[in-house]
Amino acid sequence: MKVLIPCFILSLLVPLSITAAGSVTMTCMQNVYLSNGEIQTVWGSLEMEDIEIGAFHNDTRTIEFKQSWSKANFSLFDWKFIDIFLRRYIDNTQKLLRKINEELGIEDSYLIQAQAGCSSSLGDYEGLTYRVAKDGEDLMYLNVTEGVWVAGIASHSQDFQRIMKKEKTVTESIINILRNYCPSLAAIYSSVGRETFARKIQPQVYITKTPFKSDIEVICIVTGFYPKPINVSLWRENNMEDAISNMILPNGDGTYQITVLITVNFLEQKSVYCRVEHSSLKEPLIVHLNEEHHNLIGLVVGTTVAVVVCVFGLACFVHRLYKKHK
Incomplete structure (x- = not known):
């Protein structure tokens, strides 16, 4: 099952030839709250350095722009196309977490937080990060270089790691987005928001x-x-x-x-x-x-x-x- 990561579905339309002056860090935080095995709410944000650029929520399933330059050089048609991927992500995420809940028999309510990050410098693979927390504790992180999941200290960490090891398509999708699209999107935003970041x-x-x-x-x-x-x-x-x-x-x-x-x-x-x-x-x-x-x-x-x-x-x-x- 292929899961699209909401932080980076924006980057599916980004050309890889984009370069940026200097290096700016882009971070995406996504939050999923589950209760009785079902996703109750999904929300997240996209930030450059400490500036929030965009946000999304499963109530609207659309992207909310937080800065005047948040749309970058994408057209209205581009964003409508991206919104389709956002809705698909929410649906696929729910299927994956429901599958994990059923396999592990988790009935308690809990919060899953995933944080992904990269720099605007193309080819800076050492700066690629993808970490997952459960109720604020480290659940697991993805070693992007080796393509393996490493368990954290939260409850069910070993179980989540074991299941994600089997989800090779999901893992490959995350790595591909982090390596090939995230830096390009960060480069675009570091360019259109140049005055803000230079302040x-x-x-x-x-x-x-x-x-x-x-x-x-x-x-x-x-x-x-x-x-x-x-x-x-x-x-x-x-x-x-x-x-x-x-x-x-x-x-x-x-x-x-x-x-x-x-x-x-x-x-x-x-x-x-x-x-x-x-x-x-x-x-x-x-x-x-x-x-x-x-x-x-x-x-x-x-x-x-x-x-x-x-x-x-x-x-x-x-x-x-x-x-x-x-």
Whole structure:
């Protein structure tokens, strides 16, 4: 049985001669929720770097464009043709998972997540990925180079791996799409979305302190940066500290923020500094804890103030809770 992967059915119309300037990573996430052996819902998204380009859902079985350039250079007829493959994918996926459920006798409800990825550099086979999770735990992944499935740690991992080893047509279809079509589609999107991907905004870095029992909590707040990948660390006397960090969160203007926190004693605070590495910076940005930077007043204006202060408060709360139960 041939299963079409929704993330890449778009690429069936993509010529392989497309090339891209630079390398941009394309990732597709598909989610399938099953209950009593039947698929209840299917949804997914296609992203370049951290920008969502398209989405689909089995309620409509059509592709939703998230960016003004999401349609690339495809015609309306092309997209109608692609939608046919999307509907076929949903039907074939349901047949395959129903078959697995019946063979394994699984009656519980669970969520299957499949993540596929490639870069816009043609021939970059090392960057091809296809991973599957069950209820958030690794179920299995496909070794694209060798064409074999490797079991994870989730329940029924060995069983899923055994069944997928028999589904040679499905495996070959996934590998073919990853190798021959995914990079070409990524190259097209990296071209039509060139201005968006080239956008780089330098981070604003603020470092502050607050009393915590007999110690001092030092918090580094980094905000207003783009793209999303960033490395933020707190250092003391040229040694990187083991810090608590929240997830990278979005601001309301399309940029991002992150908060990092450590605890030091009163005498150590003068030697603390925050170090930030980002693609918008020619060299790491270093901000020391001193009178100029430790005040949050006037940090930012508008809605960003509320967001940063909330993150700051949440980081302190989590840290105190951690210290209490340690």
